[in-house]
Amino acid sequence: MVLQERAARTRELVMRAAAEVFAEEGFVAATISSISCRAGVSPGALHFHFGNKYALARAVEAAALAALERITLAAEADHAGALQRLVGAGHGLMRALECDAVMRAGFRLSGPAPWRTGSVDVRGAWQRWVEALLQTARHQGALARGVSPARVSAVVVAATVGFAALGLQDPRWVSRRVLSQYWELMLPRLTPDDSPGRGSQDHPIPDHS
Secondary structure, three states: OHHHHHHHHHHHHHHHHHHHHHHHHHHHHOOHHHHHHHHOOOHHHHHHHOOOHHHHHHHHHHHHHHHHHHHHHHHHOOOOOHHHHHHHHHHHHHHHHHHOHHHHHHHHOOOOOOOOOOOOOHHHHHHHHHHHHHHHHHHOOOOOOOEOHHHHHHHHHHHHHHHHHHHOOOHHHHOHHHHHHHHHHHHHHHOOOOOOOOOOOOOOOEOOO
């Protein structure tokens, strides 16, 4: 049992070291040597737990997807309206991007990849959740007329990816203040005309789909 626990701790240590290197350097530039050095283990010990860099990337991506699911489940447990749940999840995701290398690596690893066995990456999972929540808002009458959930979800994901990339160099980009400013601009364009606080100059993002 002690050996199993030690092996599990080492595996977790190596996975998180890989996440840090992937987040900082990307998958292509990352090397087994740099990851093992970051983890404080030998390359042989690393290979004992992960056969190659592809296996490390799969493990990091799986951990990031699990972390994203925890964030979205926490938002879904909130009894607020759909758009407020979206804002809450957005703040939760930004906190994770600020504090957790696994989440930062998950977003950087997103896109077509030879190691991925499934079709869903972290960005894709976030976009699907956002679009589903906006569809819920539409059914509840909480979404402005003419707003396309698909188009808005793409905008939200693009902003998330942008904030994450900028945050690698300057943590202020993933701060609560910056995200609050983003939602202050977005929400009036998503809510119906008769919603409290909606400005007369605000217009929804049109649905051309």
